[in-house]
Each structure stands twice: as C-alpha cells, then as structure tokens.
Amino acid sequence: MVKAVVLGAAGGIGQPLSLLLKANPLITELGLFDIVNTPGVAADLSHISTPAKVVGYLPPDDGLKKVLTNADVVVIPAGVPRKPGMTRDDLFKINAGIVRDLATGIATAAPKAFILVISNPVNSTVPIVAEVLKKHGVFDPKRLFGVTTLDVVRASTFVAEILGDLSLSKSVAVPVVGGHSGVTIVPLLSQSSHPLPANLTTDQYEALVKRIQFGGDEVVKAKDGAGSATLSMAYAGAEFAAKLIRAIGGEKGVSAPTFVNLSADPSGGEALKKELGQDLDYFSTVVELGPEGVAKINTLGSLTDAETALVKAAIPELATNIQTGVSFIASPKL
Numbered sequence: 001m002v003k004a005v006v007l008g009a010a011g012g013i014g015q016p017l018s019l020l021l022k023a024n025p026l027i028t029e030l031g032l033f034d035i036v037n038t039p040g041v042a043a044d045l046s047h048i049s050t051p052a053k054v055v056g057y058l059p060p061d062d063g064l065k066k067v068l069t070n071a072d073v074v075v076i077p078a079g080v081p082r083k084p085g086m087t088r089d090d091l092f093k094i095n096a097g098i099v100r101d102l103a104t105g106i107a108t109a110a111p112k113a114f115i116l117v118i119s120n121p122v123n124s125t126v127p128i129v130a131e132v133l134k135k136h137g138v139f140d141p142k143r144l145f146g147v148t149t150l151d152v153v154r155a156s157t158f159v160a161e162i163l164g165d166l167s168l169s170k171s172v173a174v175p176v177v178g179g180h181s182g183v184t185i186v187p188l189l190s191q192s193s194h195p196l197p198a199n200l201t202t203d204q205y206e207a208l209v210k211r212i213q214f215g216g217d218e219v220v221k222a223k224d225g226a227g228s229a230t231l232s233m234a235y236a237g238a239e240f241a242a243k244l245i246r247a248i249g250g251e252k253g254v255s256a257p258t259f260v261n262l263s264a265d266p267s268g269g270e271a272l273k274k275e276l277g278q279d280l281d282y283f284s285t286v287v288e289l290g291p292e293g294v295a296k297i298n299t300l301g302s303l304t305d306a307e308t309a310l311v312k313a314a315i316p317e318l319a320t321n322i323q324t325g326v327s328f329i330a331s332p333k334l
C-alpha cells in the first residue's frame with residue numbers, strides 16, 4: 001500500500017505528474033492538493049482504470065492536513081515557474097514561502113513521509129524543507145530529496161541525439177551531479193554508459209555540457225511567456241518517484257542522482273566532502289536507494305580535468321544557494 005501525494009497538483013507540472021503517478025500500479029492512493037482546481041483534476045484522474053484511489057483537496061477544512069495524513073511519498077511541484085524577465089530573487093521569494101508553509105504541514109501531518117522537492121530553486125528549497133523539519137524535531141535526511149532527474153533525463157536524450165539514435169535515450173545513463181541550476185549542474189559525461197563519439201571536438205563537448213546545464217532556458221524561450229518545463233519535468237518526477245517507491249518496497253540495486261543532505265549517509269557524505277575539498281551540507285550525486293530512503297551516497301569517482309573544473313566552478317554558487325535557503329528559515333518566524 002503506497003499513498004503518494006502531490007502538493008501543487010493542479011499546475012503545469014502537477015497535472016501531468018499526477019497522471020503519471022495514477023498510471024503507476026504500485027500506488028494505491030493518490031492525494032492531490034493545490035490552492036485551486038484539485039477536485040476537478042482528481043475527478044478526471046479517478047476514472048482511469050488503475051489501482052490508485054484519487055482524492056483532491058483544497059486549503060479550506062484542513063485540506064492540507066487531510067491530504068497528508070498517512071502519506072508515504074510527498075512530491076512538491078507547488079510554486080511559480082520562471083518567466084522571461086523574472087529574476088531568480090523574485091522566484092525565490094515566492095517559492096520559498098510556499099515551500100516553507102507546505103513543509104510545515106508535512107512536519108505536523110506526515111513527519112515520516114519521503115519528500116521529493118521539485119519547486120525551484122531546488123538548491124535552496126531543499127534546505128528550506130530541512131530547516132522547517134529540524135524546527136519541528138522531525139528531520140530525517142534519508143527521507144528528503146531534491147529532484148534533479150530532469151537534468152539526468154536531458155543528458156540521456158542529448159547524448160542519444162549525438163550518438164544519432166534516439167532509441168538509446170532510455171538506456172543512456174549519465175551521472176549528473178552538483179546542484180540543479182546553471183553552472184551547478186555537472187554532467188559526468190566521461191562516466192556515460194554509452195561513450196561519446198571519439199571524434200567529438202572540445203567545442204562540441206562544451207556545447208553539450210552547456211545544453212544540459214541550461215536546457216531549461218530552451219523551454220522557457222520556446223514557451224514564450226507561458227512558463228517553464230512541465231511535461232518533461234512531470235516525466236522526470238514520476239521516474240524518480242517510481243524508483244523510490246520500488247526501493248522502499250524492498251527492491252535492491254536502485255540508484256539515481258538526487259540532491260540530498262550529506263548527513264543522510266555519514267560515511268559516504270564525508271567521503272564525498274573530502275573528494276570535493278569542501279564542507280558542503282548538500283550535494284547532488286548518485287544515491288543508492290533503500291527501504292529507509294537514502295541507503296548510500298556515492299562519491300564522484302574518477303573525473304576528467306574538464307569535469308574537475310566544472311565541479312570546482314559549481315561549488316561557490318551551490319554554497320551560496322544552500323545558505324540562502326537556510327537563512328530564509330533562520331530569520332523570519334515560522
């Protein structure tokens with residue numbers, strides 16, 4: 001029995017994500033919460049012939065508490081997406097408050113749930129959730145994940161494109177580490193399951209890295225004011241949720257890159273910090289998943305000089321983003 005909950009379920013990501021979760025036969029109950037439209041979305045999805053019972057809630061009558069009760073997995077795509085002309089600061093202020101309030105709901109109604117954060121900026125919203133849970137004395141770092149899977153999905157697709165065979169994209173696996181914005185996104189292409197063509201030039205390599213790091217901009221530009229990636233993000237979020245649900249159900253050998261608090265696996269986390277030469281509290285790396293959530297944090301392994309430079313370039317921005325999230329909760333009252 002698995003109850004999955006989507007907070008922000010009526011949005012651009014929320015609706016297709018809820019559809020994909022409804023299609024997952026391992027989910028037996030699907031709770032949808034948003035400030036608008038969830039009764040309609042839930043009624044629509046409830047007619048699909050898969051096991052999950054679907055219920056939609058709105059904020060009145062303790063809707064957040066009701067949707068979270070008995071939740072096993074909570075996915076958070078609530079917030080506003082990036083629009084052209086919007087600064088990262090504008091986005092941060094709005095989403096930070098939304099995520100803080102939802103995390104407070106989780107801390108009280110579902111303190112043991114596995115939490116998957118999609119709302120941007122992930123490098124800061126994950127620390128926000130952690131700080132809220134700490135304030136309530138219920139923080140378990142093994143159960144909190146920043147969803148970076150869209151970067152992984154993009155890397156697989158773009159590498160398959162370069163290899164000239166899109167049918168490979170499902171099987172191409174590239175560890176993408178660091179964080180989840182711009183230069184903090186570090187694809188370890190030398191560790192790709194499918195090596196890049198030997199004749200790839202440095203310019204082509206750099207263009208590929210840049211495309212993975214800034215793939216979201218392609219979508220924002222093409223949508224021309226109508227928002228950011230929603231359908232690909234829903235796919236990526238559902239993929240990560242499905243992996244986690246398999247792992248908590250006891251399946252062995254499930255792993256994925258994800259942005260975690262490095263205390264989730266103290267020895268793996270310390271080894272990674274040593275490798276980075278930096279005392280960061282959060283980093284995205286390949287994580288082995290198990291019944292308790294994070295089972296093992298993997299180190300980066302051997303890197304090329306170019307990858308070492310990318311990791312080095314990611315660290316200062318990542319450290320600032322993490323601190324921004326922590327300070328947001330430290331300063332105002334909850």
Ligand SMILES: NC(=O)c1ccc[n+]([C@@H]2O[C@H](COP(=O)([O-])OP(=O)(O)OC[C@H]3O[C@@H](n4cnc5c(N)ncnc54)[C@H](O)[C@@H]3O)[C@@H](O)[C@H]2O)c1
Nearest residue numbers: 008010011012013034035078079080081118119120150233
């Ligand atoms: N992690 C990633 O890779 C990734 C990729 C794309 C977008 N995002 C982020 O996901 C978020 C959502 O993007 P979107 O395109 O779906 O936006 P959207 O505006 O289409 O949907 C957001 C939904 O959140 C709801 N919402 C707002 N405040 C809420 C609250 N307090 N409680 C519950 N629901 C609330 C809105 O009503 C809306 O339905 C944004 O922060 C965006 O930047 C993350």
